[in-house]
Amino acid sequence: VSRALHVVLVHYPVLDAAKAIVTTAITNLDIHDIARSARTFGCGSYFLVHPIEAQRALVARILTHWQEGSSGRRIPARKDALALVRAVPTLEDVYNELGGRDAIEVWVTSAQVARPPISFAEGRVRLEGAGPPVLLVFGTGWGLAPEVIAAADAALEPISGAGAPYKHLSVRAACAIALDRLRGDR
Amino acid sequence: VSRALHVVLVHYPVLDAAKAIVTTAITNLDIHDIARSARTFGCGSYFLVHPIEAQRALVARILTHWQEGSSGRRIPARKDALALVRAVPTLEDVYNELGGRDAIEVWVTSAQVARPPISFAEGRVRLEGAGPPVLLVFGTGWGLAPEVIAAADAALEPISGAGAPYKHLSVRAACAIALDRLRGDR
Numbered sequence: 001v002s003r004a005l006h007v008v009l010v011h012y013p014v015l016d017a018a019k020a021i022v023t024t025a026i027t028n029l030d031i032h033d034i035a036r037s038a039r040t041f042g043c044g045s046y047f048l049v050h051p052i053e054a055q056r057a058l059v060a061r062i063l064t065h066w067q068e069g070s071s072g073r074r075i076p077a078r079k080d081a082l083a084l085v086r087a088v089p090t091l092e093d094v095y096n097e098l099g100g101r102d103a104i105e106v107w108v109t110s111a112q113v114a115r116p117p118i119s120f121a122e123g124r125v126r127l128e129g130a131g132p133p134v135l136l137v138f139g140t141g142w143g144l145a146p147e148v149i150a151a152a153d154a155a156l157e158p159i160s161g162a163g164a165p166y167k168h169l170s171v172r173a174a175c176a177i178a179l180d181r182l183r184g185d186r
Numbered sequence: 187v188s189r190a191l192h193v194v195l196v197h198y199p200v201l202d203a204a205k206a207i208v209t210t211a212i213t214n215l216d217i218h219d220i221a222r223s224a225r226t227f228g229c230g231s232y233f234l235v236h237p238i239e240a241q242r243a244l245v246a247r248i249l250t251h252w253q254e255g256s257s258g259r260r261i262p263a264r265k266d267a268l269a270l271v272r273a274v275p276t277l278e279d280v281y282n283e284l285g286g287r288d289a290i291e292v293w294v295t296s297a298q299v300a301r302p303p304i305s306f307a308e309g310r311v312r313l314e315g316a317g318p319p320v321l322l323v324f325g326t327g328w329g330l331a332p333e334v335i336a337a338a339d340a341a342l343e344p345i346s347g348a349g350a351p352y353k354h355l356s357v358r359a360a361c362a363i364a365l366d367r368l369r370g371d372r
Contacts, residue, residue, distance in 0.1 A: 002348075017261070029215050033356040040355050042348030046301075077354040088251070162228030162369045168263040169226050170219040171360065176359035177366045183348045184363070186307075 003126075004044045004133035005183065007175065008094055009034060011050040020169035024140040026055045031062060031085060032078070032173040034138075039081040041179040044133070046084045047094045059087040091137075091148065098133055108137045108144055108152040109178055111167040115149060117157040120181035127182055136178065138171050188370055189312075190319035191369065193361065194280055195220060197236040199331035210326040212241045217248060217271060218264070220324075221357040224266040227365040230319070232270045233280045237248045245273040253284055260351055277323075277334065278330040294323045295364055297353040301335060303343040306367035322364065324357050 009030060012023040031048065038046040050056050063082055066072045072079040087093055095101040107123065108114075118126075127134060137144065137152065149155060159169060159177050169177070195216060198209040217234065224232040236242055249268055249349055252258045258265035281287045293309065294300075304312075313320060323330065323338065335341060345363050348352060353362070 029356075029358075033359055036354055036356055037359045039352050040345075040347045040350060040359075042350050077352070080352070081354065100204060159226075159366070161226045161366060161372045163371065164228050166225050166263070166266070168222055168267065170215075170222055170358070172356070172358055173219055173226075173362035174214075174224045176355065176362045177370070180345070180347060180363045181370075182364065184367075185346045186348065 002128050003131050004097065005042070005127060006045045006047065006133060006135050007034060007179070008047045008049060008091070008135050008137040009132045010091065010137060010139050010144060010148065011048070011055070011170065013148060014139040014141040015143050016141055018161060019142070021145050022141060023051060024122060026050060026058055027140075028062065030140070030172060031059060031082070034175050035081040036078070036087050037176045037179050038084050041183040043084065044181070045086055048085065048087045049089070049091055049094060050087060051089050056087040056089070059085070092128070094135065098135070104132050105134045105154070106152040107134055107156055108149050109156050109174065110143055110149065111158050111169070111174070112143070113158060117155045117156050119157050120141045120178070123154075123156055124182050136182070138175055140171055149166050188314050189317050191228070191313060192230050192284065192319060193220060193224045193232045193365070194277070194321050194323040194327050195232070195234050195357065196277065196323060196330060196334065197234070197241070199316050199334060200325040201329050201331060202254070202327055205328070207331050208327060209237060212236060212244055213267055213326075214248065216326070216358060217268070221271050222264070223362045223365050224270050226371040229270065231272055234271065234273045235275070235277055235280060236273060237275050241273070242273040242333060244275045246269070260360050274347040279355040280321065284321070290318050291320045291340070292323060292338040293320055293342055294330055294335050295342050295360065296335060297344050297355070297360070298329070299344060300332070301341050303341045305343050306364070309340075310368050322368070324361055326357055
């Protein structure tokens with residue numbers, strides 16, 4: 001038995017290219033790809049955080065299409081993955097759904113070193129031990145706002161490859177790699 | 187120094203849900219996400235294989251938008267990644283661009299065990315040694331046609347996580363994880 005792991009994708013507060021705090025739009029493939037990765041790596045749920053009601057309604061409409069419409073019958077595996085998805089207004093709502101901020105550990109991700117990080121190997125060991133559920137938090141746009149990173153319990157190291165300094169993975173790719181490093185079969 | 191690694195995304199011949207051989211449509215985020223992952227993990231190029239000229243023209247138009255238009259100035263890192271992209275009609279064309287079938291090794295990927303696979307750990311070791319360039323081939327739709335898998339030099343093991351039997355990652359996520367397992371900094 002290992003600790004519960006949940007994925008969170010934040011659309012506010014996140015940074016834009018000029019490091020201003022902004023709200024980003026929901027991207028359809030963020031819903032699908034990250035739900036499929038979360039399902040593959042045994043996550044308990046996948047929260048999309050968006051403050052705008054109309055954007056959360058868009059998520060709900062996409063989910064209904066796959067859970068009750070013909071697409072769900074055509075691709076049952078997609079329906080299974082999308083069953084993990086929840087859209088909520090704020091990070092606080094995520095915490096509350098899981099028993100409150102004190103009942104969980106929040107781990108943030110970043111393409112740059114924003115505070116002293118833990119390695120993925122260390123994260124993997126921590127997840128295999130005993131402890132509260134872990135929320136793995138990703139930012140859209142140019143990444144999570146500093147206040148979200150500062151308020152977390154831990155920050156994972158940036159992902160890099162082949163010694164290359166290029167740090168511009170899509171959030172869909174970064175989430176897939178992070179989950180594989182933390183929970184992939186080796 | 188390690189061997190050159192190239193990524194190939196095949197749109198024909200691939201399988202549909204009923205295991206028939208089909209041609210799939212180009213997906214915009216397949217271009218972007220896989221180019222960004224290929225760039226992150228030091229790949230030499232990223233080939234999209236599509237037999238239909240109008241679909242290759244769509245790729246060219248998207249590339250021009252990013253390489254010559256305002257978007258490339260707005261996000262230079264995206265321009266760097268998309269510089270790796272080539273759209274060609276067939277897998278044979280990919281081989282020919284790299285010196286011919288005998289000058290390269292072709293490694294296919296699959297969500298199911300289609301032939302005796304090599305592990306990612308073994309693939310990582312092979313890439314660190316000496317040898318010809320490696321083409322890492324991914325299929326869209328429900329995966330590469332059996333003839334492509336049979337004609338390859340090696341097949342990588344399916345990706346799995348947390349002991350879960352769910353095998354439905356997006357090709358964008360599968361490619362990110364495969365490149366990280368083969369070339370990620372540990």
